[in-house]
Amino acid sequence: MNISDAAQRAGLPAKTIRYYEDIGLVTPNRDTNGYRVFSERELHKLTFLARSRALGFSIEDCRALLALYEDQTRASGDVKRIAKEHLDEIEVKISDLVAMRDTLSELVHACSGDDRPDCPILKGIEHAAGPTKKP
Amino acid sequence: MNISDAAQRAGLPAKTIRYYEDIGLVTPNRDTNGYRVFSERELHKLTFLARSRALGFSIEDCRALLALYEDQTRASGDVKRIAKEHLDEIEVKISDLVAMRDTLSELVHACSGDDRPDCPILKGIEHAAGPTKKP
């Protein structure tokens, strides 16, 4: 299987697959003409990567998860720890974003949005509480 | 006022302020020794930037908002349009993250997290629905 078929089946751009090879996440064989050849096993890995990335795992997390995925003697506790840490990060991101949304939503609703210069949004930003953490 | 005082008062790292000068968001004067000197006006701009960044606006949005902030003849509609677009993006991010969290949370709870290799998280990633959008 050539790269574009693998890309299609895994749901990843071909560029991304080449990048994943560069950083050692997959190791497709090469045809005599130099083309990458993807086995079912490599395709499985790509699919696994696409899905774990879609769940927001970092590349390094994906690397660790992939190693565990391939290790039949793994401890599920190792997987769970990675997933739990990521879950906690997601929770933090969600609450940061919800706080942003709530503030911004209030400001947007307070603004008439017409031709006049008076603007509760700008005033709100000017007088908002100082930044407490980075988004 | 020197950069570290400005940084303290605006709630931004000095490095970030230098970066903001590089990209033309602020234009502090210079003392005879080459040190940056921040006026109250520049400090206000920095504070405005810190707060709009904390609300998740991109640098380019901040640039536009800052221009409107300084333009006494602005139309509040221009501000509102930028804010509304950003608000919509935040909503999308929140629902993406909530979807991730829900999936991941289920998987984490289903995993015993012990020494055995059997792992619902890895199985879940393997069999999850394909990625629909990028986080």
Added chain:
DNA sequence: CTTGACCTTCCAGTCACTGGAAGCCTTATG
């Protein structure tokens, strides 16, 4: 006069790709 805390510039690295150029390889058509 030296120490230490400032300040300056510039370069490189982060993360996870993405775009584009230049150039082979393969397949279909005239």
Added chain:
DNA sequence: CATAAGGCTTCCAGTGACTGGAAGGTCAAG
């Protein structure tokens, strides 16, 4: 058999918004 279209290759550069660090100038205190 020549050519054109499309797929494949590598390599280089850029994204956003900083952040770290090196090398060196400046300043106030002791």
